Amino acid sequence: xxxxxxxxxxxxxxxxxxxxxxxxxxxxxxxxxxxxxxxxxxxxxxxxxxxxxxxxxxxxxxxxxxxxxxxxxxxxxxxxxxxxxxxxxxxxxxxxxxxxxxxxxxxxxxxxxxxxxxxxxxxxxxxxxxxxxxxxxxxxxxxxxxxxxxxxxxxxxxxxxxxxxxxxxxxxxxxxxxxxxxxxxxxxxxxxxxxxxxxxxxxxxxxxxxxxxxxxxxxxxxxxxxxxxxxxxxxxxxxxxxxxxxxxxxxxxxxxxxxxxxxxxxxxxxxxxxxxxxxxxxxxxxxxxxxxxxxxxxxxxxxxxxxxxxxxxxxxxxxxxxxxxxxxxxxxxxxxxxxxxxxxxxxxxxxxxxxxxxxxxxxxxxxxxxxxxxxxxxxxxxxxxxxxxxxxxxxxxxxxxxxxxxxxxxxxxxxxxxxxxxxxxxxxxxxxxxxxxxxxxxxxxxxxxxxxxxxxxxxxxxxxxxxxxxxxxxxxxxxxxxxxxxxxxxxxxxxxxxxxxxxxxxxxxxxxxxxxxxxxxxxxxxxxxxxxxxxxxxxxxxxxxxxxxxxxxx
Amino acid sequence: xxxxxxxxxxxxxxxxxxxxxxxxxxxxxxxxxxxxxxxxxxxxxxxxxxxxxxxxxxxxxxxxxxxxxxxxxxxxxxxxxxxxxxxxxxxxxxxxxx
Amino acid sequence: xxxxxxxxxxxxxxxxxxxxxxxxxxxxxxxxxxxxxxxxxxxxxxxxxxxxxxxxxxxxxxxxxxxxxxxxxxxxxxxxxxxxxxxxxxxxxxxxxxxxxxx
Numbered sequence: 001x002x003x004x005x006x007x008x009x010x011x012x013x014x015x016x017x018x019x020x021x022x023x024x025x026x027x028x029x030x031x032x033x034x035x036x037x038x039x040x041x042x043x044x045x046x047x048x049x050x051x052x053x054x055x056x057x058x059x060x061x062x063x064x065x066x067x068x069x070x071x072x073x074x075x076x077x078x079x080x081x082x083x084x085x086x087x088x089x090x091x092x093x094x095x096x097x098x099x100x101x102x103x104x105x106x107x108x109x110x111x112x113x114x115x116x117x118x119x120x121x122x123x124x125x126x127x128x129x130x131x132x133x134x135x136x137x138x139x140x141x142x143x144x145x146x147x148x149x150x151x152x153x154x155x156x157x158x159x160x161x162x163x164x165x166x167x168x169x170x171x172x173x174x175x176x177x178x179x180x181x182x183x184x185x186x187x188x189x190x191x192x193x194x195x196x197x198x199x200x201x202x203x204x205x206x207x208x209x210x211x212x213x214x215x216x217x218x219x220x221x222x223x224x225x226x227x228x229x230x231x232x233x234x235x236x237x238x239x240x241x242x243x244x245x246x247x248x249x250x251x252x253x254x255x256x257x258x259x260x261x262x263x264x265x266x267x268x269x270x271x272x273x274x275x276x277x278x279x280x281x282x283x284x285x286x287x288x289x290x291x292x293x294x295x296x297x298x299x300x301x302x303x304x305x306x307x308x309x310x311x312x313x314x315x316x317x318x319x320x321x322x323x324x325x326x327x328x329x330x331x332x333x334x335x336x337x338x339x340x341x342x343x344x345x346x347x348x349x350x351x352x353x354x355x356x357x358x359x360x361x362x363x364x365x366x367x368x369x370x371x372x373x374x375x376x377x378x379x380x381x382x383x384x385x386x387x388x389x390x391x392x393x394x395x396x397x398x399x400x401x402x403x404x405x406x407x408x409x410x411x412x413x414x415x416x417x418x419x420x421x422x423x424x425x426x427x428x429x430x431x432x433x434x435x436x437x438x439x440x441x442x443x444x445x446x447x448x449x450x451x452x453x454x455x456x457x458x459x460x461x462x463x464x465x466x467x468x469x470x471x472x473x474x475x476x477x478x479x480x481x482x483x484x485x486x487x488x489x490x491x492x493x494x495x496x497x498x499x500x501x502x503x504x505x506x507x508x509x510x511x512x513x514x515x516x517x518x519x520x521x522x523x524x525x526x527x528x529x530x531x532x533x534x535x536x537x538x539x540x541x542x543x544x545x546x547x548x549x550x551x552x553x554x
Numbered sequence: 555x556x557x558x559x560x561x562x563x564x565x566x567x568x569x570x571x572x573x574x575x576x577x578x579x580x581x582x583x584x585x586x587x588x589x590x591x592x593x594x595x596x597x598x599x600x601x602x603x604x605x606x607x608x609x610x611x612x613x614x615x616x617x618x619x620x621x622x623x624x625x626x627x628x629x630x631x632x633x634x635x636x637x638x639x640x641x642x643x644x645x646x647x648x649x650x651x652x
Numbered sequence: 653x654x655x656x657x658x659x660x661x662x663x664x665x666x667x668x669x670x671x672x673x674x675x676x677x678x679x680x681x682x683x684x685x686x687x688x689x690x691x692x693x694x695x696x697x698x699x700x701x702x703x704x705x706x707x708x709x710x711x712x713x714x715x716x717x718x719x720x721x722x723x724x725x726x727x728x729x730x731x732x733x734x735x736x737x738x739x740x741x742x743x744x745x746x747x748x749x750x751x752x753x754x755x
Contacts, residue, residue: 008621173573179614197674197733199741219733222726229610236606242584243602246645249652250589254598323719352603354719365720367659371727378734 009184018390018409020177021383023159025416027171028383030156031227032376033148033424035361035369036519038104039512040148044431045140046498049513050106053134055099055298058278061137062110062301065130066097068139069112072126075162080126086118095268096125097303101134102362103320108134112306122244145442147431151449152424157231165238171231172239178228185217192218205537206392213385216378223375224382230359233352262340264330265310273309276336284338285315285329299326309334320364324353380417387413391467399470410473411457411464418479419456421523425486426452428520432493456482472538480531487524491517564626572620575633580613582637585644593651655715659724662711666725666732669704671750672697674736683744684751693754705729 002008033040042049056062072080072092081088096113110132113125131140145151154160161167186192196218199211217224232239243251259266282298289296299318305311311333319326327342345353361369387409395406427449434444456479463475494517495501505514587605592598620629674680676697681689708728712721739746 005622009618012618012621176610176613176617179610180617183614183618194677194679197670197677197680197737197740199737201741215734215737219737220730223730232610233607236609240581240584240606240609242581242644243588246585246641247589247648247652250592250648253652258598322717323723346597346600348600348604348607352607355607358723363720365716365724368720368724368727371724371731374731375727378730 006187009187013181013184013188014390016177017181017383017386020174021386022412022416023170023174024178024383025380026159026420027156027174027231028376028379029420029424030152032373032380034153034156035373035376036515037148037153038102038106039515040152041146041150042106042512043494043516044147044428045144046500047140048107048133049498049500049510050133050135052104052106053101053108055101055282055301056108056134056137058282058301060279061132061134062097062099063275063278065110065132065137065139066094066112066303066306069094069110069128069130072112072114072128076126076128079162080116080119080124083120083124084116084118085120089117092116092126094306095304097301097306099301100299101297102299102318103297103364104362106134107131107140122248143440143442145431145445147427147445151427151446157235168235168238172235175228175232179225182217182221182225182228186221189214189218206389209385209389209392213382213389216382216385220375220378220382223372224379226355227359227375227379230355234356234359262330263332264312264339265305268305268308269310271309272307273311273334275303275311275313275333278303278313278336281313281331281336282315284331284336285317288329288341289317294321296320300328302328303333305333312339319357319362323357323363324350325357325360384413384417387417395467395470399468402468404468407464407467410467411460411475414460414464414473414475414479415453415457418476418483418527419453419460421527422456422479422482422486423449423453425483425490425520425523428490429486429493432490432497472534474538477531477534477538480527480534483527484524484531487520487527491520491524567626568621568629571626571629571633572617575620575629575637576613576616578637579616579633579640580609580637582640582644583612584609586640586647587644589644589647589651593647658711658715662708662715662725663728663732665704665708665711666728667735668750669701669708670729670732670736671739671747672701672704674740675747675751676701680740680744681751683740684748685754689754693751697751 002011071077077088092114094112095115097110098113099108099110101108108131109129111127111129113127116124116126130142131146132138133140157171158165158167159170161170189195192214195211195214197215199208199215201208201211203211255266258264278301282301285298286295294317296317296319298315300314300316302314302316303311304314313331313333314328315331316328317326324345327345329338329342330340331337332339344350357363361372363369391406391410391413395410398404398406427445430448431445434441438444459478460473460475463473463478466473491502494513500510500513502514502517505511505517584605587608588601591601591605596604616633620633623629623632675684676694678689681694709721709725712725712728715721716724736747
């Protein structure tokens with residue numbers, strides 16, 4: 001496109017980095033928070049502040065709970081009705097049961113998959129779900145929002161834009177832009193080894209920002225690349241459903257062969273049958289794992305063809321001690337005998353399972369999970385400094401020309417950096433401030449998040465008028481103070497509304513809640529320091545020129 | 555900023571070419587890749603996983619190449635054209651296998 | 653040796669290794685020592701740094717299964733490099749003990 005390779009890559013890096021960078025900020029920030037999604041859930045749902053529990057008894061607890069899920073969620077029904085050629089019947093048949101837990105889960109998520117007849121998709125299901133306390137099986141209220149796993153986590157891979165799943169595609173494009181930004185960044189960064197440790201905060205803003213951008217980008221380069229790539233690979237079925245769309249006969253031939261081989265039927269028999277003791281099956285599974293020197297708990301329980309004579313029960317281990325996801329043991333539902341055990345995966349599937357497990361990090365290794373959390377913040381810093389560099393480099397030229405480009409980029413940058421954090425802390429504050437028994441509490445909380453974010457956009461837009469005169473927008477400082485205040489307020493409200501103040505949680509060693517409180521205080525502290533530093537810089541600001549010692553091209 | 559000036563249309567075309575063209579090319583790569591590997595005897599899931607994972611790297615290559623290629627015509631010919639050819643070939647091979 | 657201690661040690665070796673590799677570069681050497689650095693010292697620092705990073709990897713491998721250990725090590729390297737960069741940018745003197753053998 002340009003005269004040289006490097007120029008073309010510089011254009012690619014700048015413009016795709018800028019436009020998709022706003023999406024990437026969301027993906028990496030909420031991705032980082034998702035490392036602690038279960039812990040944030042505990043903070044947000046005080047009635048779940050108990051110790052992590054293993055998978056409870058199926059026969060005594062889960063069976064009746066599954067039976068109590070009689071229909072899919074309303075959103076699921078609505079989405080399914082867009083995929084069918086004839087109107088949905090009033091009652092759908094339940095055909096799948098699933099329950100999933102990890103070493104960090106005090107409560108258990110359970111779902112029932114209902115058959116969707118006349119669907120354009122093969123083997124289509126609509127899902128209904130509940131959350132239970134595994135100790136006694138009582139169902140948790142439906143409109144309580146698990147802020148970590150049900151709000152922040154899906155935000156990072158779908159932006160909560162569910163219309164035709166377009167959110168997944170936007171994040172995917174952003175992930176690909178990230179990979180391209182890494183490749184192009186390396187090509188552009190001529191002194192990548194010499195400047196590996198270079199950070200000069202004392203220099204002009206443009207230079208020190210670029211230093212920080214390069215530093216955070218390069219030192220964590222394998223992390224940025226692997227997490228963006230593995231995120232894409234996890235959803236490969238959504239992005240490239242080549243086999244399903246183009247080669248359905250081949251897929252079906254393989255499924256038939258696999259069903260013969262494993263004894264797991266593709267279709268329900270149509271004849272009724274009752275399940276044997278699933279608890280006995282779980283015991284067999286645990287014994288088998290222990291006999292191989294890998295004792296463990298049940299992580300995922302799956303019943304297929306519910307109510308049929310050929311129902312099957314699949315049990316997967318909670319793989320706390322390795323990165324890759326686990327293999328399953330499959331039982332005949334009516335008799336409890338083992339039908340098939342997944343063999344150790346082939347070399348390529350192992351790589352796939354490793355990349356998936358690495359990205360989802362459900363394993364039990366707190367050091368590594370914390371390191372991944374820090375990695376996410378290095379990525380966020382890289383992206384944020386990219387925005388700041390873009391604005392700083394152009395604001396004088398734009399101010400002189402009366403052009404509003406850097407003003408708008410600055411406004412969007414504030415919104416997706418500080419604004420996003422403000423909205424996150426605001427929803428935590430509202431989580432504590434709203435009445436406990438408020439109806440549709442989950443909708444209230446979600447709305448408060450979006451409203452807060454919208455307000456930060458408005459505030460940022462208003463304040464970014466200063467950029468038109470090549471001055472720093474006050475929004476940065478003001479939103480930093482908002483972060484500091486709301487972080488502290490969230491901790492106070494937690495103490496006041498639940499009594500689980502830091503004194504109590506630290507002495508009891510209840511780390512999920514203590515950890516979130518401490519993180520909130522750390523955010524508040526860092527934001528306050530940043531606000532003060534920025535204020536000092538603003539009052540001492542001299543008109544900075546846009547030049548650097550070594551000219552970097554756009 | 556660059557000394558070369560380029561029209562908005564050119565930029566739009568490159569961007570579309572890189573995103574859509576790369577998607578088509580990757581789709582084709584996966585189609586011919588999976589069917590060929592299964593035909594060669596590789597296990598179904600192994601073949602499917604390998605080609606999907608490589609697919610994203612192919613996409614990345616195509617995406618970047620679209621911006622350094624000499625002309626937009628070449629971008630569309632290679633990526634969209636190549637993608638279509640590979641998709642057709644892959645589909646044809648899969649039919650022969652099933 | 654308990655895993656936590658092994659990982660702490662891995663962190664220490666990783667940070668030190670990055671420190672030595674950084675000080676092998678002129679620009680960072682000059683932040684810590686006024687004197688000019690001889691080429692011999694530069695080579696020695698690079699060797700020290702590399703060996704230290706490899707030791708960190710070995711310690712990680714002793715603490716965990718291979719696949720986890722490699723991930724831990726990769727992240728430790730990132731965090732260590734960032735740490736050294738931030739130390740060099742604020743209080744480079746802190747790294748003086750790493751080159752105590754040279755004036």
